[in-house]
Amino acid sequence: MPSTLSLKKKIRSTRNIAQITRAMEAVSAVKMRRSEEVALRSRPYALAALEMLRNLRGALSDEAISHTPLLEAREVKRELLIVVTSDKGLAGAFNANVLRRAEAFLKDASAPVEIVAVGKRARDYFARAKAHVTAEFFGVGDYVEAKETKPIADFLIEQFVSRKTDRVVVVYTNFLSALKQEVLVRTLLPLSVSTLREMVESIVPSYGRYSELRSVKGSEPVTEYLLEPSAEHILRELVPALVEIEVYDCIVEANVSEHAARMVAMKNASKNAGDLIGSLTRIYNRVRQAQITKELTEISAGAEALAG
């Protein structure tokens, strides 16, 4: 039977842990809401950029479009896989899900795949697996800023344009609601308008506070645009901007999901700690009572022995 002292110690430390997990839960809830707002703020920009691309298409021949470096689909000889995880753990299965999906992608790949790790968790995982990591990025803050994700976008564009890779694929977590996030695999480069549209539309979560923003109002279409200096020039500049939007969006979504996953994980941890404190207290009381009973029997037995 455990001693009352060791039980007391256990109860105290469990209580301390519960306090920490409760605090982390509250912090994650706030961070989740704030990063959700950050994610939504990029939406008007993304939509307007998409619309601009659509308006440009009218002025361009198909040939000009297919010869723009970042839109050109090539035979896939080498691929680049970006794995977006968090820097910190204690977020339930958040990172494990992403890494499992990445592992599955690596197994099915037909061409050699190079890995780009975003977040310390992905870096550590691939370092342990002794996989070759081409580049790693981490330290992206909680409320992601465009200047933090730009180096990543620049790196990918450089790799694709210099033909070091023929396709860039991203594995990241898309935020659906506080309780539901899904791991997605998406082709970033070559850029296609349909994946862009998909991505922009999924910026809005499917349930919850911001879901009413889902409907998109279209504007009056204009067919004849004056293009300065030229359609090709604008396209050449607009396409990298769209890639930047995509990368930014993936990372923001992953960030919101991270906080949501951590919030739920910490909620469970707090509940488990509460249960544990309950059962430990019960054992403690039983031990204490057993001890009192034992002492009483000893005293009465002693008294009887003296009287007898």
Added chain:
Amino acid sequence: MKLFIYSLEKTLFEGEAEAVQVPSVDGELGILNGHIPLITALKTGTVRVAHADAAPLAIPVSGGYLEVGKNRVVLLVR
């Protein structure tokens, strides 16, 4: 005209404006009501917005795009 100015991180301006002046790659460009549809790239400089009920607004930019549609101007800035 309706003017929208967006950056990747936030909405900088949304609403009715009298005129907007932008640093296009071919030089400073002023847009008034009824300008013909135009798409152009921007260079580093300052976007100036004049609107009726407040002081003019100056937004420093380091590139971006301008789209003029029917009574609607969209600026994407960096």
